[in-house]
C-alpha cells in the first residue's frame with residue numbers, strides 16, 4: 001500500500017479496518033507492532049510500521065459519528081472522519097471550526113497528530129481546536145485526556161505514538177461566512193517590506209510564489225464577512241497588486257475547477273478556508289511537499305534566506321506557499337508560538353529535492369525552523385528532539401502509555417529511541 005502521493009510504500013504486513021472497539025482492541029492486544037493510519041496524506045514515514053496498520057474508516061463505536069454538546073459547543077467526532085465530512089455536519093448545526101487545512105480530504109486524527117494547519121494570524125493549527133482525545137492504549141485501556149489534564153499537551157500532536165485515537169473533541173464557534181479574493185502582481189520588495197501587514201490583511205492569507213520570479217505569484221485573502229462587513233481586503237491593491245481576473249489554482253497552468261470559490265463571493269467557512277474542494281483531487285497528486293515553521297520574529301529573515309536560494313529551489317517547485325499560524329501549547333507542536341510557515345510543493349523528483357533540502361535547512365534551522373511532521377525533511381532525529389523543549393515529557397508519556405513500543409514505527413520509532 002502506498003501513501004496518497006505514491007512516493008512511499010508502507011512496510012506493514014496488512015491493513016485492518018476494525019468495525020467495533022472490541023475488534024480494534026483485539027488487534028492491538030494480539031500484535032507486537034500496530035499503527036493507526038489516517039487518510040495517507042503524509043509524505044514521509046511518520047505513519048509507518050512493520051506490523052499491522054489500522055484504519056478507522058469503518059469503526060462504529062456505538063455513539064453518533066458527530067455529537068455537539070449544545071451547552072459547550074464541543075463536538076465529539078469519530079477520529080477516522082475526514083474534515084470534509086465533519087465540517088458540513090457542524091455547519092448544518094450552526095457551528096464552525098476556526099481553521100481548515102488547504103484540503104478537507106484528511107482524517108481528523110491524522111491531521112491533528114502531525115500539527116496540520118491552515119493560515120491566519122489569529123488561528124491556531126487544527127490541533128488548537130482539540131479539547132479532548134479518547135485513545136486505546138497498548139495495554140487495552142481506553143483513556144480520555146482533556147484540556148486541563150497534565151498529559152493533555154502531549155496527547156494531540158502525538159504522531160500516533162501513544163495509541164489509537166478513537167474520538168476527538170473539537171471546540172466550535174458559531175458558523176460564519178468567508179469571502180475569498182485572489183490578487184496578483186505584488187512585487188517582492190512590497191512583500192518583504194510589508195510582510196506582517198500583508199499576512200495580517202485578512203482572516204486567512206496565503207502567498208504563493210516560486211521565489212525567483214520578479215513578483216510573488218498570488219496573494220489569497222480569505223476574509224470573514226462579519227468582521228470585514230463584506231468588503232474586499234484593500235492592502236494588496238494598496239501595495240500595487242491587482243485582483244485576479246479569473247479563478248486561480250495554487251499551481252500555475254492548472255485549471256481552478258478543484259478550488260473553492262473565489263472572486264469575493266461569500267460562502268460558508270468550510271467552502272472557503274480550504275483551497276481545495278472535497279469532491280476533487282487536491283493539489284496535483286504527482287508531487288512532494290516540505291514545510292518549515294518559524295517564529296514570526298524570524299519571518300522576514302527566513303523569507304530573505306529562501307529568496308536568496310531562489311535559483312536553487314525555484315526550478316524544482318510546482319509552487320510554494322507562505323502562511324501564518326497562531327501558537328498553541330502542544331509539546332510537539334511545530335507552531336508552539338506565533339509562526340510563519342514556508343511550504344514547498346515540489347516536482348516529484350526525490351533525488352533532486354533531497355539535494356536541495358539540506359541547503360534550505362542550513363538556512364532556516366538557525367532561525368528556529370521546525371519541519372512539518374508529515375512532510376519531507378532531512379533534519380536528523382537528534383536535531384529534531386532538541387527543537388522541542390518539552391520533548392523529554394513527550395517521550396516519558398509515550399513510554400508510560402506504550403512501554404513495549406507497540407506504536408513505534410517509521411521515523412517516530414527512531415525519534416523515541418534516543
Ligand SMILES: Cc1cc2nc3c(=O)[nH]c(=O)nc-3n(C[C@H](O)[C@H](O)[C@H](O)COP(=O)(O)OP(=O)(O)OC[C@H]3O[C@@H](n4cnc5c(N)ncnc54)[C@H](O)[C@@H]3O)c2cc1C
Nearest residue numbers: 036038039040041042102107110113116117159160165374
Ligand atoms: C495535497 C495535500 C495538501 C496538504 N495540505 C496541508 C495543509 O494545508 N496544512 C498542513 O499542515 N498539512 C497539509 N498536508 C499534510 C497533511 O495534512 C498531514 O500529513 C496530515 O497528517 C495527513 O493526515 P492523514 O489523515 O492523511 O494522516 P496519515 O498521513 O495517514 O497519518 C499521519 C499521522 O497520524 C497518525 N494517525 C492517524 N490516525 C490516527 C489515529 N486514529 N490515532 C492515532 N494516530 C493516528 C499516524 O499514525 C501518523 O503518525 C497536505 C497533504 C497533502 C497530500
